[in-house]
Amino acid sequence: MKRGALCAAVFAITCSAIALQLRAGQAAVLTPPVQANYMLNCMGCHLADGSGAAGKVPSVRDSMLILSRSTAGRRYLVQVPGAALSPLSDLELAQVLSWMVRNLSARTVASDFTDFTAAEVADYRRAPLVNVRERRAQLLAVAADRAAR
Amino acid sequence: MSRGRRAWASAALALSACLCGPRGWAQIPAEPEGVVEQLPARPAPHWVWVNDMAFFAFPDGKAFLVDGDSGRMLGMLSTGYSFTSVLIPRTGAVIYAPEIYFSRGTRGTRSDVVTIYDATRLEPVGEIEIPPKRASLMPMPGAQALTDDDRFLLIYNFTPSQSVTVVDTHSRKFVGEIETAGCALVYPTGPRSFFSICGDGALLETTLTDAGTLARRERTAELIDVLKDPLSEKGVRRGDTWLFASFEGVLHPLRATGAGVEAQPTWPLFTPQELAQHWRTGGLQHLAVHGASGRLFAVVHQGGPGTHKDPGEQVWVYDLASHKRMQTITTRNKIGSIQVSQDSQPLLFGCSIDSNRLDIYDATSGKYLRTVESLGLTPTVLVLP
Amino acid sequence: MTARVPYAGNPLDAFVERMTRDLARRVSRRSFLGNVGALLFTTGVPLLPVARGAAPTAARPEAAADPGDPQTCEYWRHCAIDGFLCACCGGSIQSCPPGTEASAITWVGTCHNPADGHDYIVSYNDCCGKSQCGRCLCNRNEGDKPLYMPFKSNDYNWCAGSKVGIAYHCSTARVVGVAK
Numbered sequence: 001m002k003r004g005a006l007c008a009a010v011f012a013i014t015c016s017a018i019a020l021q022l023r024a025g026q027a028a029v030l031t032p033p034v035q036a037n038y039m040l041n042c043m044g045c046h047l048a049d050g051s052g053a054a055g056k057v058p059s060v061r062d063s064m065l066i067l068s069r070s071t072a073g074r075r076y077l078v079q080v081p082g083a084a085l086s087p088l089s090d091l092e093l094a095q096v097l098s099w100m101v102r103n104l105s106a107r108t109v110a111s112d113f114t115d116f117t118a119a120e121v122a123d124y125r126r127a128p129l130v131n132v133r134e135r136r137a138q139l140l141a142v143a144a145d146r147a148a149r
Numbered sequence: 150m151s152r153g154r155r156a157w158a159s160a161a162l163a164l165s166a167c168l169c170g171p172r173g174w175a176q177i178p179a180e181p182e183g184v185v186e187q188l189p190a191r192p193a194p195h196w197v198w199v200n201d202m203a204f205f206a207f208p209d210g211k212a213f214l215v216d217g218d219s220g221r222m223l224g225m226l227s228t229g230y231s232f233t234s235v236l237i238p239r240t241g242a243v244i245y246a247p248e249i250y251f252s253r254g255t256r257g258t259r260s261d262v263v264t265i266y267d268a269t270r271l272e273p274v275g276e277i278e279i280p281p282k283r284a285s286l287m288p289m290p291g292a293q294a295l296t297d298d299d300r301f302l303l304i305y306n307f308t309p310s311q312s313v314t315v316v317d318t319h320s321r322k323f324v325g326e327i328e329t330a331g332c333a334l335v336y337p338t339g340p341r342s343f344f345s346i347c348g349d350g351a352l353l354e355t356t357l358t359d360a361g362t363l364a365r366r367e368r369t370a371e372l373i374d375v376l377k378d379p380l381s382e383k384g385v386r387r388g389d390t391w392l393f394a395s396f397e398g399v400l401h402p403l404r405a406t407g408a409g410v411e412a413q414p415t416w417p418l419f420t421p422q423e424l425a426q427h428w429r430t431g432g433l434q435h436l437a438v439h440g441a442s443g444r445l446f447a448v449v450h451q452g453g454p455g456t457h458k459d460p461g462e463q464v465w466v467y468d469l470a471s472h473k474r475m476q477t478i479t480t481r482n483k484i485g486s487i488q489v490s491q492d493s494q495p496l497l498f499g500c501s502i503d504s505n506r507l508d509i510y511d512a513t514s515g516k517y518l519r520t521v522e523s524l525g526l527t528p529t530v531l532v533l534p
Numbered sequence: 535m536t537a538r539v540p541y542a543g544n545p546l547d548a549f550v551e552r553m554t555r556d557l558a559r560r561v562s563r564r565s566f567l568g569n570v571g572a573l574l575f576t577t578g579v580p581l582l583p584v585a586r587g588a589a590p591t592a593a594r595p596e597a598a599a600d601p602g603d604p605q606t607c608e609y610w611r612h613c614a615i616d617g618f619l620c621a622c623c624g625g626s627i628q629s630c631p632p633g634t635e636a637s638a639i640t641w642v643g644t645c646h647n648p649a650d651g652h653d654y655i656v657s658y659n660d661c662c663g664k665s666q667c668g669r670c671l672c673n674r675n676e677g678d679k680p681l682y683m684p685f686k687s688n689d690y691n692w693c694a695g696s697k698v699g700i701a702y703h704c705s706t707a708r709v710v711g712v713a714k
Contacts, residue, residue: 030713030714031655036712039642040655040713043710044641044642044657045309045639045684045695047638047639053638055308056308056639056695057309057310057639057695080330080331081347081348082685085347085348085349086348086685087376128347128349128368129330129331130328130329130330130331130332130353130368131328131366132330133310133328133330204666205666206665207665207701207702255663255664255701259699259700285691285694285702286681286690287616287689289681307684307690307694308694309639309692309695334681334682346680346682348682348683348684375679375680375683379679380680382680382682454676455613455614455674455675455676455678456675
């Protein structure tokens, strides 16, 4: 009886020690909040590298950088329903969009890219888009035209 | 006559009667071959369609037609991959079933069609090709609908891009696809109008031209708090008003007026005490309405957050005029989908995706009547013809 | 599997020695995974199913940090899953059965891990291209939202986003990060 109790006690102490060690090792791996927000609100469709799926979800790897260079383009990026209608606050959304441009773009992001601001997002997301395809095509055509000249 | 001889005599008489008497000739006459049943021209008030999405075997979607009074199966439709529901126009001459097929069963080329079935022969009489984008999801009434004059068929697409396919049932042709980005499902409000529910709790109101093309598309203000207490998308309709229950049991009436959809005052399905006891609605088709008497039926159970899809063993009945609960129906089995016939002696139908039986009750007294067994694999939504 | 070695000394010592040896083995493996895991979290590279000869459970993190059986509905990562568990179908909690396609497009939620008290970010990638597996059906809905919030809804057939299309076979529950 005594031996059994001692066994159990030793076992319990050993387990706690190991558990504490595990917990200590655990503390370091919290996903950065902006990236976590991307994962929870956007990554499901846009994927970890922003490539989406042809015909179903547009790739953002080229388009976000291009569109972020014009006011109309930046407005669009906030107005797309995935952004505008998301439960993210204006600041959180601004941070996620900026993170996307900086981390998911195929090209190096130019130093003249300015991060989205909460105020900017608050303004644009008041009018979410419904006809997204048309608008996107329009804006990219204008941007391509501008680039060609 | 001695007893023994009498017995023999009786036996001989009986035998001869069997063999020779006109009533006694026992042979079954030969039966005609190739006889196929046909349904009557008009559906009976107690008929119901039990849609089966075949969750264990997606290629084998079905819709069963059941007579609620006799408890007999009247016939069925074979309706393809990831089947949602049949759509029944008020004329009742045909039945529409949006269907999906793969050229090799579960792979190959996908083709989406709307099959048109003759309502009495349950045979396909036509087919309309539509874009292969129809949403594959847990069936619910908002996934597809007919406009109020039955002219246009509306089908919610999800690829995951969101749009609505419009089909003209007169010309039997695909008219067009209307983008509804950020908004889901279709709830008709008139002969050329419907709304969808958007991710921020606003509605998207879409109006079609007479020809079924896009006339107008407008978002309303946010009507629902989707973060605190989202509205369950499984709404039912009474006249010009759609009724939705939120996760916490708040009833949201959305009324279609000439000017658009208006949120009417909400009212609770549960008293504070009932909420404290964790009563909530749950299931796949958890609401039903009897239009003439203004009664709302709701499947309820006791459970915490996250149980909004759980089936229940009670149906609570509310008076839509006074918002008071007037009746509790205890069900024999757990159900998640209900439907109520619209006649003056209505039946309450109930089924669950966890079993393939249909339970039938008297909707007024709550009395259990009968069960129809073996209806497919996973019955989902119940539709009245 | 340690062979039973006759122990000349105190049987208690033998027991403790055996237990600590076992646990020590698990801890060191866990630290390795912890480091690799952190790298994967920050790059956000999806863990794609890899062909391997080992049994599907060979790659699974240690039981102490990831308690429960992925073949059961009660397993903590299944807090908002809807479908058949790939672990019962020739796949694993994070890999697809042979001959199916891992659908990259899906919805992402969080589930609470009782072992360490963290809310993990879980990506419910489906495996597509065949008829339903039909085994280990599980539907839980913690944090699930209606269809009009697709990124939080498990009522969609997410195989729609895959190349093979809506032929749904089973669902995985892949850890991709830690929310809190």
